[in-house]
Amino acid sequence: MACPATGQATRPVAVLTYIIRRVVGAFAMLIVISMVTFGIFFVVPQWAGATPEAMAARYVGRAATPETVHLVAERLGFNDPVVVQYGRFVKGLFAGAQYDYGAGVEQCPAPCFGYSFISGQPVWPDLVDRMPVTFSLAIGAAVIWVLAGVSVGVISALRRGSFFDRLSMGTALAGVSLPIFFTGMISLVVFSYGLGWTPPGGAWTDLAVNPLQWAYNLLLPWITLAFLFAAGYARLTRAGMLETMGEDYIRTARAKGLRERQVVVKHGLRAALTPILTLFGIDFGLLVGGAVLTETTYTLPGLGQFAILAIRNQDLPQVMGVVLIAAGFVVVASLIVDLLYAVVDPRVRLS
Amino acid sequence: MTAPLDVSGSASEAHPESVLAGAGKAIQGRSLTRIAWMRLRRDKVALTGGAVVVLLILVSIFSSPIISAFGHPPLEFHQDAIDPNTLLPKGAFGGVGSEYLLGVEPINGRDIFSRIVAGAWVSLLIGFLATLVSVVIGTTLGVIAGYFGGWVDQVIGRLMDVFLAFPLLVFAIALAGVIPDHGFGLEGNGLRIAMLIFIIGFFSWPSIGRIVRGQTLSLREREFVDAARSLGARNGYILFREVLPNLMAPILVYATLLIPTNILFEAALSFLGVGINPPTPTWGGMLSEAVRFYTLPHFVLFPGLAIFITVLAFNLFGDGLRDAFDPRAH
Amino acid sequence: MRRKTALAGAATAALALVLSACGGGGGSTQQPAQSASGDGAQPAFNAALTQVFNPSTKKGGTLKAANYSDWDSLDPGDTYYGYSFNFGRFYWRTLTTYKPGPGPDGNTVVPDLAEALGEASDGGKTWTYKLKSGLKFEDGTPITAKDVAYAVARSFDKETFPHGPSYLNELLDWPKDFKGVYKTPDVDYKSAVEATDDTTVVFHLKKPFASMDYVVQMPMSAPVPKDKDTGAKYKEHVISSGPYKFEKNEIGKGFTLVRNDQWDASTDPLRPALPDRIEVQVNVNADDLDNQIIAGDLHLDIQGTGLQPAALGKVLPDPALKARADNPTIPRLWYASVIPYNKPLDNINCRKAVMWAADRVANQTAFGGPVAGGDLATNVLPPPIVGQEKFDLYATPESKGDVNKAKEALTACGQPNGFETTMTYRSDRPREKALAEAMQQALSKAGIKLTLKGFPSSSYFSDYAGNVDYVKSHNIGLAAHGWGSDWPDGYGFLQAIVDSRTIRPAGNYNLSVKNDEVDKLIDQASAELDATARAKLWVEVDKKVMEDASILPVVWAKSLLLRGKGLTNIAYNEGQSMYDYILLGVE
């Protein structure tokens, strides 16, 4: 994250250096995350006393013979030391890997996230396949929650103590206190299964196939997810606006004879939105990495659902893939936000 | 305030500055706590939240007598309350009535009221203790970062950034999914509860850490710290005698606001099936079963409301507390 | 054939049980059942059990099907799910298959690729199958005996195909140095399976084995052309030998089957091949799937294991929906293994105490009750198994358990005050969880204290209940378990779960039966070529296991299947224990 500091205007070279440094940092972070994830799935079971065979036995059919289990353990490399297994994974990421499918060998180009232990399918195409779902969910919800949250927050701040303020802040507090798996379920029961206005859970159409259907299918998840976030953003915006509107420069703007609307929008909101931008970057980054609870509740075939399935199946290559992708999105989102931050707030120097 | 929990215990809202103003007052006069208390006493909404919190704590402590007075043991099956042909509860709205206050579960007819009362214990225990873990980690690292500054601050600050920008829920699920069955001298749900407390606490410390760091940073520059330092006080003494006492108010406020986040976190993990093992009733676990029976409104509604009311109460109380300690809110 | 009549009796009994279990519904279900036998068009409860419901020969239309999880593999050499065996017959043909259609005949095998059932020689050590003529793959190349032998040989490689059954690996006389067709392409495997000419496949077994016709109805015998074999990737495009071929296949999402114009109906009297297209989605949410079938958006739930609890609550109370349902007893037993590895359950009397103390009605309820769950099981073999007999060594009043007898047994075991042990279950299976909770309740009355532990299905047998070390070190005494037969005879059901010689360090399905007498009887039964005597011997095995008190039967499973709207030609098949998919058509 950029350190807000007073200093000179940002120069292109500085920006480039900054980006390079951030990308290097991001790589370091991803490597740490991958090591920890790897450790969780290999070291923790070993603490619990699992042998390579016991681990391989998850990935065979029922009534498999010990020989089968042993062969699979060999094939998946469970007999090697953890370090070697991890090294193989990293090598796959950077140099690609080879996949022996019996009748031949397939080249899995870098970045190779490996092949599912369960289905034998390469992980990367599966991840790519699921991204549009999570993206659609996150973007649609984000548009709604930012618009709704910020406008409600601004109005509440300006009409502090009014009926609108009390009502919307009460609703917002309720909103942040409701778990999405509860609101999601209730919304499905009422609007999909009860009134039949919205499609049942699991409905997903690609945007390219039918944009209207796409939006219709995602409407309920969008609104539910947006409600949760909008509540938080409304509270934040309100707090931020109250704070900003008490700033000296707002008084200055008024003393200049500026119209109140301009004071609010141009001077107040602009400053109040900057912390929200940071939060939005993190929230959005986390969300595109997999909206686990929302996707579970609405059974949307996105990255979050993929993550849960992978974890339940203990399908390590898939887990690694989805965790790294999710972390990657967060890193990219926070990088973009930090760059934007520097654009929005001239006091921020990228360093 | 509680962060929206979808992807993770995402970045919490933080107003270090506003509470800082409160902390500053603490130094000038000892009456801050009294002023805050006076303000809190006038805040009916916060008081209601506080009362509900106290009630919930009492309920979870006295769950056994409450259950024996108003319900049936939470694990007991009641086939008589189930229609054998449909396996659904007999009677309207899931069998809600004087026998079963909130109706019964389908298939085996367990008393939902009792299960909710019994589930309060797990929710609150994990909510409180996980918060304690976060507060301990967050305060320690926050104070160290803020007080010593320099590279220490850099390292810890980077660590907080990493934690805040982390697919935490996915990670916590992965971790909770591979909790072994025994270890650290604990077994089964005892170990699971301990591990969940640790996992949740471990993943939500940065929000507190950031606030404490900010506070410490500014306290470090205050005259009374300078004074202590000029008198030759050691770092340890300054930290524990001068800095920490002045951090109590903001820590208290943010801990109160972190509890509901952690309660939601536990509910989410239980909902996803990596929380507390059944048959121990938990609210999240009840909801995950209710998903399959969405045709039964009572089955979804009551555990959901239990979570909602608890989290709301904590949030109301925490908000009130913050406002009380934050002079600028008035 | 005795088997047939015995089964018919069992089926009728099951039906009667259903009818009585449904109380007041008796009158209303009977009447539509009659009309169903008339023209088969009137929907009625259980209408597709004994007749083809809504029979039709009309071709065309798209069959829409969905699976709430995913195939282990679409490759005939690498799959082990019952529904996969059933559904796969759309795109593969095996040497034999179950006789399509309803009623007790359904669990007999009939030739498919083969002209006739197998010919045993050498006292059951050699089995010979003759192929029909005019068989072709989807690319028009003829199907020869070599393709069948190759398919069998390639399925040997468990490193490449870890999912499929290993019966043939163990039964056939493989050369010592054979490691599979990919790793040792030069090793001749004719000592195990060979094509003596273009139409003759010969299997050489290590020892006499009677049930070979049942084994080769499994898809390992579906032909695979060697030059199209891509090993682990073959599942992405299986070369069809049946009436449909893959149009597209997105693993993890679904696939589409279209007509295979090289398939010759004249070689295949079993498959009417009615729909023009078959569309399959996978990983559909189970509850949504049910809803879509109820609403008519989907025709078929491929897993064929029945409705989810949520949908039961919708279907059972609604007469119109209930009339679209069938409630067959399937060859599956839900049970609790009573594990003799730890004290005091190593003592047979302590195991008996568990048998006596269990409240079987509560257990049955936990499993979904008589309709959704199944009939109260008193012994191991389920009714649809050939020659099954029902007996009860631990009868208690109203089947609700007998605390006194349990305490007597405990005293005999030297634990008059009871003991503590742990019961495992699969945490993602609500019914097993409910069973564990019911057992906890019932056993506590006799002083036996159960601690419950749930584990994920994926690692249940490898890491926990099926892992001997784990069981021993964690004092696991009971484990929820369920088993369905690979084919409906004693060997097909019992071998994997009661033969102590199958027990290995991890990944066990036989969790608790360790009894020499049981093992001896199994050897005797599997070599017996006379069907009647064989069936009797399997009943003896069943009795021995119950005497050993190491399996506590819970229910003989029934499923509640819903016929999709617009489906024609629906019949429940005993052999598949679900609807016979190759018969289906759409309106």
Added chain:
Amino acid sequence: MSFLDVKDLKIHFPTDDGLVKSVDGLSFGVERGKTLGIVGESGSGKSVTSLGVLGLHKGGPAKISGEIWLDGEELIGASAEHVRGLRGKKMAMIFQDPLSSMHPYYTVGHQIIEAYRIHNDVTKQVARKHAVDMLGRVGIPEPGRRVDSYPHEFSGGMRQRAMIAMALSCDPELLIADEPTTALDVTVQAQILDLMRDLQREFDSALIVITHDLGVVAELSDDILVMYAGKCVEYGSADDIFYRPEHPYTWGLLGSMPRLDREPTERLMPIKGSPPSLINVPPGCAFSPRCPYAERTGGRAETEAPLLAETEGGHLVRCHMDRTERRDLWENEIKPVLETQ
């Protein structure tokens, strides 16, 4: 009537803790070309007064009464929109902390241009030229380049100059400077004060300087008003206040006046205690708890509020002590001590 005439101005804020009487019956006037200094401790109500004159409390929670006449126009009763139109154009303000008073996200030039274009219908180019011009007039070097700088890129003194440029951009007839030099170091203070004096002469505007520091007004003001707890305690010409002060609070202020020849933190005659809460102001003299001479009033200080009374030609004092006693104290006790410093 003066150019600006404030009569019995009261600005009260209702809060949960009670009514805060920030300004309670204040009257003063200032002519074009003249300067009024308003002096008092923080919390005495001086800033609230200035904001009240600008009409910045309108629409807020404050309760305002009294009269404010600007160039013959009454402002308290006027519409908010009308007063807004006067702000920036007819009356302008210079705030105390130029860093926080300028918007951090906009360039200095942008903020001046904005101020100019509110009241002047000109193109951006014209306004920009004006802004550069103004920056030059307040003594900022290279105004053509600095116009595109952000406030945080300026030094403190430059920022204050920019602030002044912004305030003067529309030639206001009334200029209020609220602690214009507090945030600056001493040498820069002097420069800014010189600049303001010069500019006032140039623009012939009425100037109100608000400060807690008598030193500032000493150089600028024609008249001085000393405020305490929302009220005027002493009013008079600069000479009256500096050479003939009669209120003990003014003495205190004089005694704590920082001088160039003294350490700024050193206080000779500190005023003991802190200003009273403006909620529930006690009856009697608001200053009495801190006043060393309170006992001389025979108990009246605690019970009876003193009135603002004229001692001689326009010199007003709010004190229970009689005039001779006050003069006596000043001449014999206070002045000698102050002079020895």
